[in-house]
Amino acid sequence: MLSLQPSFANSYLLRFFIYISVLLAVSGARAQTLGGSSVFNFLKLPNTPQLTALGGVNVSTLSNDVGMAFYNPSLLNKDMHTRVNLVFNDFYAGIRIYHLAWGYRSENLNTNFGGGIQYIDYGTLPQTDASGNQSGVFRPLDWVMQVSASRSYLNRWDYGATVKYIHSGYGIYRSNGLAIDFGVLYRDSAALFSASVLARNMGFQLKKYEGTDPDDIPFDLQAGITKRLRDAPFSFSITAQHLHQFDIRYNDTLYNSNNGIDNSGRKFTFDKLFRHIVLATQVHISEQLAFSFGYNHLRRKELNIDKTTNGLNGFSLGVEISLKKIQLQYSRAYYQNNTALNQFGLSLKLNEYFGLGKLGERMGW
Template sequence: MRRYWLLSTFLLMMVVAKSQTLGGNAVFNFLKLPNSPQLTALGGVNITNQNNDISLAFNNPALLRDSMHTQMVAVFNSMPANIKNLHWMLGYHHAKLKTNFALGINYFTYGNITQTDNIGNVQGQFKPTDFVVQFMASRQYMEKWFYGMSFKFINSNYGVYRSNGIAFDVGVNYHDKEKLFQAGVVAKNMGTQLQRYTSTVKEELPFDLEIGISKKLARSPFQFSATLHHVHQFDIRYNDTTFLNENPFGGSVSEGKNTGDKIFRHFVLASQISIGKYLEITVAYNHLRRSELKIANAGNGLNGFSLGVGALLPKLNIRYARAYYQNNTAYNQLGINMPLNQYFSLGKFGERIHW
């Protein structure tokens, strides 16, 4: 039965991939932003990194494992222009069902913005927000296979313009603990708008089909990851037709590029170094981000690069990440992971639910 489920999953990924869009023509693009310091440090896209951080399962449900039972993650991210991002997630392993569950939320607030009419008369202020609430489940198949699914409720509130929708992710991972190797594939944001911003036609969600691998080196502190995103479409240069193919900072966003550049835009490369048991350092490079944020005839600085550091204490993991999105400008992200069952019990109720 599980074999048929896995086969159906791959077929579903291929069918949906042919009907999705890219670039500025999708709604709810905040879904593409990394939710945690771990993912930010890994370049913003990673579905196979080998560690026990439950926040990575928010982007690939197949990474949700029984070792993450009662693990909670809380993240705070401060961006320019008073934009704030909060993320929370909690995992639970149901022994009888042999299934891992998790619940999470990713919330963005963009500060107070002045509201005007079409000729500039001030009518007050509004506070735009975006959030996604996500329920995840995963199971193990045989010894080395894991599969999972996420269900999402998405909400966006921009004053008088409001929208919501539903979506789901499906992921499959292969993990060989002896060879310290993991590979995976995930189809993300398959769904639809329920309420539209306006009375126009429904807009598509930011679908992505990703594959990746990670490898730890035996008797070495290094782990390397390579992730390919948008594998369902070769040319992923920005394709918003309302942008008229012109870059306001100079040059054309659709100018000719060689085949090598188009291929490399799909790649996110990362390396993680474990220093003893209590410290990890991560560096990564995202070529698509560096290419899209480049200002013509100007230095590109560290755009596309990211780094992170983690303090892995026995009952508390603290992670910090820094990612560059503008020349010489970066944003910072801070998060904590903690196993709640090691801090407090729930008495008899906790015994019944195997807390």
């Protein structure tokens, strides 16, 4: 990204974002709960094939994929100028997920901007009463729309923030909310190293579902590092999630009791620690071809079925093919009993396909 000399405005904005993020992160951490008792959990879904292939959680991989900046605003950089990322997910049971992200660089403001939307269509479902009598159909939907901005500080630092509006509608039950993300990135191009800290989904419900109490938004505090080898085509990432809470292991006492599982006296220290970790690697075959692999231990443990073969649960892989003016992406992530999520992506730069004349010149198109 563009290196800037320190300025009063840059320093002031950075301190302001850090103060606000720490304040919201502390309040979010206090409210965080386990066992799926938060709303808008679709915010946890990876939005782009590269992120999915890297284990679904990654904050430090540098690329020109504007979809990665949708997840972590500090990754938003000038190489994403006029770039658009289009993604389609073939999810389970006919659920369709659509994603659009874009980037723009303003030289006058020394700022990178981005935005996008994630839209989840659950299909048409029967609407029934308490006795099971069908009275019609309805179409549940979830979506989030967001805008982001990032700037550089000194030679190796970047920081960015995202504001997102969240909407959920299940027939007559509707809810919406507001949240922000804030990330800080350190990058050393000479050492082929990058590291980032990200606070996600710091916010609240604006409107609760009818007949319910307000619920928490799925806040998450994440940190990660990425290192690329100088003499080999590999890069490795380690990302930690849910850093605000050590014990994220869900103890289902009813399930354990029904299945004769006795966990009394066991500490599960290693399991608790490793559930925070997401491992990933990329193989850079050439400038036109790269493969990605990831492993998410938390996803594997939460979706494993006891006393059955769980195969590749928690593992993911993907490929990216870069052509002259377009990038093609594909990822496959295994969730349960080797049932996988397939994700397809397309990335391109709009200014390489059409111009805007004098207006485009004034906009820096």
